[in-house]
Amino acid sequence: MDGGLLCAYEETVEPSCEFGGGVRHICSVCGSSYTEISTPALGHTPVAIPGTPATCTEAGITEGSKCSVCGEILTAPEDIAPLGHELEIAQPVDGENHSSICSRCQKTIIEPHSWDEGEVIKEATTSQTGEMRYTCTVCKATKTEPIPRLSSSSGGGSSSGSYTVSVVSGIDNGTVTVSPKSASKGDTVVIAVNPDDGYELDTLTVTDKNGDKISVADKGNGKYTFTMPSGKVTIDATFIKVAETPETPDQVDSFTDVHTNDWFANAVQYMLDNGMMNGVTDTTFAPNTTTTRSMIVTILYRLEGEPDAAASSFTDVAANMYYADAVAWAQANSIVTGITETTFAPDQSITREQMAAILYRYAQYKGYDVTASNDLSSYTDAPQISEYAITAMQWANVEGLITGNTNTTINPKGNATRAEVATILMRFCENIAQ
Incomplete structure (x- = not known):
């Protein structure tokens, strides 16, 4: 065979995701083989590995992907840490506890009171309690x-069990006061430290009659306490200048990603002032991330005073989810109709045309005038508006709720960012709501 393989037989090799197919030639003497590739590799066929959203208390997992043919993992899912509760303004429950509602999961969280160091509103004397x-x-x-x-x-007082508490004279750049100024062994004495402007406490020293230091508890807000020993007590303090730290300029609230010169700054402030939206963390609002369909319905439900409603018919709205009552109310009043007859897609990011449709129906539900309409033909992407949303988009545009992303596009299928949602809701409340 001129040094070639003595081929006893051939077999067909089918292409796979990663390797091409063709004909394999096998030598009858040594068993060696080679393959003539005639068909390229098929490539992977990705399918989604469903993710699970994180909740306030439960971890989630991101969506991944795998090949539907060979099963190879293409994008590995990743863990998502629990989001934690986003607590709104707390209300007293009783003398020991207060409650807060989580704006994310709507659960009521009961926690013990967190008492401050206290203030003396009536001094004790030898004849009456304080x-x-x-x-x-x-x-x-x-x-x-x-x-x-x-x-x-x-x-001198020691024979009756009462001892003096004195502050040394000549303390500069601040003042130190105590209450009471005379106490018995075991009593709690409160020290109030008040630095002058531009100064802060450096050292606070409390010593007993022998010059030994007494342990002091920091109660916050310039208040300290110690337990009175059996003998007089002396208090001394020093103050130093506060190191200058530049403040973050032009920042809305505590958000590092929202500044007063941002086009959406006023809308974010309006949302905060009216309890309609919160930050995603204590320091970020995430203006460029999207907002879900369930959150929009929940905001309108809160505006309406959270009326009672029978459970919705949507199969993807669990009764224990924070938005369940809001979706039920919105469906019962034809404010939402769902993605299909049986699904609402609560965690899906809302589009601009969906936002317009929901606000249009809410305005109808409230009895507002929705007859105004604008011709959208100047927008090159107006033909992309879904049939169900055309009237709503025309109304939302003429009312200034939803304007163009550019001079020539209105982006109906684009997801509404948190900044856009805040702006649209502010305009609705200020210009439409009566």
């Missing part, structure tokens, strides 16, 4: 507690 008022730093509930009467002193 009074201390404490305020919860979260819900602003208050409570009062008595300050024991001071023991009368005789010959």
Whole structure:
């Protein structure tokens, strides 16, 4: 065979995702083979591996992908940490607890009061008890507690169990006050530290009659406490200049990604002021991320005062989800009709035309005038508007709710960003709602 393979037989090799197909030639003597490639590799056929959204308390997983033919993982799903509760304004429940509603999951969270260090509202004397008022730093509930009467002193006071608490003189750049100024062993003494403008506390030293230091508890907001020993106590303090740190300029609220010169800044502030939207974290609003269909319906439901409604018929709206009541109310009043007859797609990002349609129907539900209409033919992508949304987009455009992304496009299928949603809702409340 002129040095070639002595081929006893051939077999067909089908192409796979990664390798081409053709004919394999096998030598009858040594078993060696080679393949003539005649058909290229097919390539992977990706299909989605469904993800699971994270909730306030449960971790989620991102969507991945795999090949439907060979099963190889193409994009591995990744874990998503629990989002944590986004608590709104707390309200007192009783003398021990307050409650807050999570704006994300709508659960009521009950937590113990977080009392401040308290303030003396009535000084104790030898003839009457004093009074201390404490305020919860979260819900602003208050409570009062008595300050024991001071023991009368005789010959320096130590024989009657009452001892003096004094602050050294000559402290610069701030003041230090104590209450009470005379106390018995085991009593709690409160120190109030007030630095002058531009200064802060450097050291606070509390010593007993022998010059030994006494442990001091920092209660916050310039208040400190210690337990009175059996003997007089002396307090000293020093103050230093505060190091200058430049403030973040032109920032809306605490958000580092929203500045006062941003086109959506006023809308974000309006959302915050009216409790309609919150930041995704304490320091970010995420103006360029999208908003889900369920969140838009929930915002309108809150505006309406959260009326009762029977459960919705959508199979993808679980009864225990925070938006379940909102979707039920919106469906019952024909504000939403769903992606299909049986599905609402609550976690799907809302499009600009869907936003227009929902607001249009909400305006009809409220009895607002929705007869105004604008010709959208100047927008080159107007033919892309879905049939169901044409009238709503014409109305939303003439009312200034949804304007063009550019002079020639209105982007009906584009997802509405959080900045756009905030702006649209502000315009609706200010210009349409009556």
